[in-house]
Amino acid sequence: MPERIVVIGAGGFGRETLDVIEALIAAGESLHLVGVIDAGPRQDDLGRLGARGIAYLGTDEEWLPTATGDERFVVAIGSPAVRSKVAQRFAAAGLRAKTLIHPSAVIGSQPSIGDGVVITSGVQVSTNVSIGDHVHLNPACIIGHDATLADVVSVNPGAIVSGNVVVETGTLLGAGSVVLQGLTVGAGATVGAAACVTKDVAPETVVVGVPARVLGDGAAS
Numbered sequence: 001m002p003e004r005i006v007v008i009g010a011g012g013f014g015r016e017t018l019d020v021i022e023a024l025i026a027a028g029e030s031l032h033l034v035g036v037i038d039a040g041p042r043q044d045d046l047g048r049l050g051a052r053g054i055a056y057l058g059t060d061e062e063w064l065p066t067a068t069g070d071e072r073f074v075v076a077i078g079s080p081a082v083r084s085k086v087a088q089r090f091a092a093a094g095l096r097a098k099t100l101i102h103p104s105a106v107i108g109s110q111p112s113i114g115d116g117v118v119i120t121s122g123v124q125v126s127t128n129v130s131i132g133d134h135v136h137l138n139p140a141c142i143i144g145h146d147a148t149l150a151d152v153v154s155v156n157p158g159a160i161v162s163g164n165v166v167v168e169t170g171t172l173l174g175a176g177s178v179v180l181q182g183l184t185v186g187a188g189a190t191v192g193a194a195a196c197v198t199k200d201v202a203p204e205t206v207v208v209g210v211p212a213r214v215l216g217d218g219a220a221s
Contacts, residue, residue: 002032004068005098006057008086009076010038010045013136017076017118018054020102027103034071037063060086064093072098074116075134080152080170080188087116087134087152097134105137114151126163138175150187159191168203177212 007017014036025031035055038045049056057063073090074097077083087097097116101107105123114133119125122140129143132151137143141155144163149155153167156175161167166184174193179185186203195212206215 002030003098004032004034004071006034006037006063006071006073007076008037008060008073008090009078010036010041010049010056011076011078013078013118013138014038014076015045015048016120016139017074017100018052020100020118020120023103023121024100060089064090067093067095069094072096074098074100074118076118076136078136078154080154080172083134083136083154084152084170108145132169141173144181156193 005021007014021031021033035057036049037057037060039059046056073095075083075087077086099113099115099117101119102121104121105119107125108127108129110128111125112130114131116134117131119137120139123137125143126145128146130148132149134152135149136154138155138157140157141159143161146163147161147165149167150169152170154172155161156173158176159173160178162179162181164182165179168185168187170188171185173191174195176194177191179197183197183200185191185201188204189201190206191197191212192208195208196210197207198211201207207213208215
């Protein structure tokens with residue numbers, strides 16, 4: 001029997017996740033998309049789901065009591081903090097997370113990939129990379145050798161994580177950003193789009209610019 005998948009999030013990344021599922025089904029993986037859950041979908045997003053023939057299942061409060069227990073879930077919400085809370089709620093309801101890797105992604109040797117991970121098209125993951133639970137790797141990002149991405153990290157489109165980098169829990173790396181070799185980006189930090197990180201980033205800080213500096217500390221806003 002095909003694995004029954006529910007996607008949580010009807011926004012842009014949610015629909016990119018649907019693309020991953022459709023590509024996996026086309027490649028022969030036995031999956032069945034039940035539909036999409038969203039606590040507050042925009043009408044535009046509902047229209048886009050309808051145009052694809054994909055069911056909107058309602059909010060998690062509405063859908064969870066109807067779950068049969070054999071569904072696998074994927075949290076396709078961009079915010080790491082929100083994603084973490086939603087994942088905990090669905091796990092507490094007894095459902096298991098599903099990892100989705102687009103067939104066009106390149107995954108190097110000896111990877112460690114957690115539960116609920118979404119790896120989209122064109123991603124390159126090098127050798128000996130560790131990826132935690134509920135990580136999002138957006139299109140065309142690159143993860144260098146021996147890098148460690150902790151749980152609920154977001155790597156946005158075109159970002160580059162160099163070798164031996166540690167990205168701690170709940171961090172977001174903006175589109176086109178670069179983290180140089182051997183550095184650590186602390187938990188809950190945000191690296192702005194196109195920033196170049198040349199030194200360790202403290203937890204819960206926002207850094208922007210080239211070289212990346214803490215926002216408000218002489219960095220461009």
